[in-house]
Amino acid sequence: MFKKLMASLGVGAARVNLVLDNEQCRIGEKLTGKVLIEGGNVDQGIHALDVDIVMKFTVRGKEFTRTVDTVRVARDFRIKARETREIPFEHAIPIFYPVSKGSVSYSLATRMDIAQAVDTGDTDRLVVLPSREMTMVFNALEALGFKEKIGSGKIGKLGQQFEFYPSTLFAEQLQELELNFYLENNSMKLFMELELTGGYMRNGLEHHAELDLPAELLSGGSVQGIADFIREFLENELNRVSIQGPRMAPSYHNVQPHTHGPGFGGFMGGMVAGMLGGAMLGSLFDGDENEEAGDNGAGEEGSEDGFDFGLGDFMDFGDDEF
Known part of the structure; x- marks a missing residue:
């Protein structure tokens, strides 16, 4: 009973670790590896095992973080005490991911949702290379x-x-x-x-x-x-x-962009355009880049629940470089 109580508080609970075959992956190729789960002191139920692809970038000295994709690795399973389990991991890097360059960088956040216990996770580096x-x-x-x-x-x-x-x-x-x-x-x-x-x-x-x-x-x-x-x-x-x-x-x-999918037509590195939609993004970039922007909260980190840029986040983009 004491072990179960401690495991529910995160002491002696199951642990997770994402092991990549290579932390560098080209656009259009598959990122591969495995998720290692080590059981704790007691049997535990796992509701969900996910890996978030997180992009970090800087605009005008202000840092933003957004989850651009979530890979669902496993759902509703049980890990026994002291058991070690390996689950294959793979994710195809789509063409609309910007290349890791300048202030653009990526990380992989592995999240394990443990039933009636403190969740656990792991963070790894990812480098997106040109195709x-x-x-x-x-x-x-x-x-x-x-x-x-x-x-x-x-x-x-x-x-x-x-x-x-x-x-x-x-x-x-x-x-x-x-x-x-x-x-x-x-x-x-x-x-x-x-x-x-x-x-x-x-x-x-x-x-x-x-x-x-x-x-x-x-x-x-x-x-x-x-x-x-x-x-x-x-x-x-x-x-x-x-x-x-x-x-x-x-x-x-002359190009007709597709605004309903995650990418922006066939443009490589078109993540932002695809997520916001062509019309909205165009209005942001066509604005006067020298015009003083108001207080729009751009200095705060965005939600990690998905790649959901609000208008306030981008009002002061102008034509700045990342």
């Missing part, structure tokens, strides 16, 4: 002499945006290249914003372009092949700009 296709594009840009800027990886209207500057090739024509990744069927699109430099073009003028990377090019795995494809595309775009002038309207205006 294989994204990595090949990054490597191709590096091969062309592009360097990723400090602060790259901010969250915008269409999700996570990556920023590069040319160090050799295109350095006389471009100040900056920004891109969003978009998946459509078996191909990947790069929505680009090219900030032009001087010469025959006005300094700082922006040109929007859309590049389709064929599935066969990506599946071939040739970084040099992708680099040549991107180089030829940029050369043609810059030549077109010199003759016709820059395209001021973004290409993504």
